[in-house]
Amino acid sequence: MRQRHALKNRVGGLSDMTPMIDMVFILVIFLLVNTSFVKETGINVNRPSAQTAVRQEHGNILIGIRDNGDIWMENHPVDLRAVRAHVERLHAENPGGAVVIVADKGAKTGVLVQVMDQARLAGVPNVSIAAAREQ
Numbered sequence: 001m002r003q004r005h006a007l008k009n010r011v012g013g014l015s016d017m018t019p020m021i022d023m024v025f026i027l028v029i030f031l032l033v034n035t036s037f038v039k040e041t042g043i044n045v046n047r048p049s050a051q052t053a054v055r056q057e058h059g060n061i062l063i064g065i066r067d068n069g070d071i072w073m074e075n076h077p078v079d080l081r082a083v084r085a086h087v088e089r090l091h092a093e094n095p096g097g098a099v100v101i102v103a104d105k106g107a108k109t110g111v112l113v114q115v116m117d118q119a120r121l122a123g124v125p126n127v128s129i130a131a132a133r134e135q
Contacts, residue, residue: 067106098126
């Protein structure tokens with residue numbers, strides 16, 4: 001009789017953990033749903049400053065241009081000829097997103113214009129250039 005009682009307490013102890021495990025899973029789901037994922041270009045650039053710079057909060061397609069002309073998207077270098085295909089794919093995933101070009105101060109204007117052209121050819125009507133707000 002003692003063995004049955006001891007076994008019953010062990011098994012019963014495990015069933016008392018079920019509500020706590022459920023609560024932990026609910027917390028994990030809550031944290032995943034409320035987490036905002038920051039998209040980055042994969043490079044650090046010195047953005048030019050502007051007095052009229054406005055912060056955009058909604059999901060954007062970011063394209064980075066280094067001062068040496070390298071183009072980066074989603075933490076990977078991208079050839080200029082592949083920018084359009086990448087933008088088309090990302091725009092299909094997020095139709096409401098705009099393209100934001102994060103160009104270094106020293107980036108050549110020709111590369112910036114070519115990247116803007118490729119983004120517009122991909123079907124994204126809203127293409128803008130990131131700038132740091134002047135203080």
